[in-house]
Amino acid sequence: MITFYPGPSKIYPQVADYAADAVRQGIVSLNHRSAGFMDIVKETVRLLHEKLDIPADYHIALVSSATECWEIVAQSLTAVSSLHPYNGAFGKKWAEYAYKIKPPVSLSDADVLCIVQNETSNGTQVSMDTLAQFRRDFSALIAVDAVSSMAGVKFDWSLADVWFASVQKCFGLPAGLAVLVYSPSALKRAEEIGENVHYNSLLFIHENFSKFQTPYTPNGLGIYLLMRVLQQLPAIDLVDEITKRRATDWYTFVEKEMSATPFRLLINDPATRSDTVIAVQGDEQEVANVKKAAQQKGITLGNGYGAWKSTTFRIANFPAITDEEIGTLTQFLRSYQA
Structure with missing residues (x-):
């Protein structure tokens, strides 16, 4: 079929062999605090920077899904409220989800602009030129849902402070993992807000990934498969x-x-x-x-x-x-x- x-969507056919390697080599049994697993995380982060041309000062973390990233943005990076211009179902879902966590008390004082770069529901996208206009017009943080485009098209990463995507689309991998990219400005905002009471608080995530560890037992197989796929990609x-x-x-x-x-x-x-x-x-x-x-x-x-x-x-x-x-x-x- x-x-x-x-x-x-379709996964790369090599993924089957990579998964078999992970089982044969004991990768799937590695403790996530072990040196062997930390080496895999470190190499995966390095390859993401290299293959996707992510700026060296932007941080990378690996979480469970883009939906989790919606939650992280709402709880760890939104001080007042977030603004959600959208033109499709996923942009609307993000707004609804975010407002359950951080109700929109004063949208005129919104301190995070949330953009779906590629709206999967209707086949539209926000171009880099349009995102640049948002960057000029909005002085606070910009977060971008790039689920259907990251690893498929090139971004100007400087145009937003947070980018995220699940891997089951352009990365050609099974679902169950997401890539979260965040700027020094985003980290500074997280430190100012100081939200650190959830297992997926950005500060807690950052503390762990700065040591190439994860804050909770992760999808180890997914991270290994991401590393192997990145190795093969141009x-x-x-x-x-x-x-x-x-x-x-x-x-x-x-x-x-x-x-x-x-x-x-x-x-x-x-x-x-x-x-x-x-x-x-x-x-x-x-x-x-x-x-x-x-x-x-x-x-x-x-x-x-x-x-x-x-x-x-x-x-x-x-x-x-x-x-x-x-x-x-x-x-x-x-x-x-x-």
Whole structure:
């Protein structure tokens, strides 16, 4: 089965061998305070800096999920309230989740701006140019949910103070781990707030990761697999080039080669279209039919999500997906008769 589901999505095929290595070598049985495990954490952090071109003064921690990162931002980095401009389901969920922890008493005094860089639900994204405008206009911290784009496209990390992503999308790994990147300014804010009463308080996390340890027993297998995948990956400049070329090809394909079908791109503005999640719309029955037909051909298309659940299907454009698999899907879509 070929999957284009936008998360959890296709994992790199080498992951099976890496997991077997972890079992054979006893990696999965290492104590998380042991020197051997600390070496794995240290190397994983080093590789994240190197392969994703993360600035040397930005800190990195590994946590359970992007949802946990929402919680960390709310409890450890928000003094008054957070501001959440959004245009999709995940941005809305982040706002709702954050406001349960830190109710929005005074949004005019918001001290954290929370942006979903790539909105998986509808295939939109916030460009680096737009993020730069936010940076100019907002004087406090900026936190970015980059779940569907980190490790798939290149970021200007200086445009935000917190970036985070789960690994089940562009990293090509199983779910259960997230990468949290935070600036010196974010750490300073955490120190000023002084929130240190939770197992996942940022200060407690930082204290542990400064020693290449974790504050709780972690997903050791996931961290090892992340290290091994990072070792095989090219630099983000090349990954970014490939991702954006493929995205251009996908949008051209849907606009031109699918013009005689009942399907159209959900997002009309090219400037706001995602590079990593392509959303295609049609009426409810047509969408159900094409997904069923694809499944019969051994291809899994992504379901729609939220308000677009029944009237869209989504195509992941993640690095682990091969050109051959893309060719199989485009051939199917060319020949598909509604």
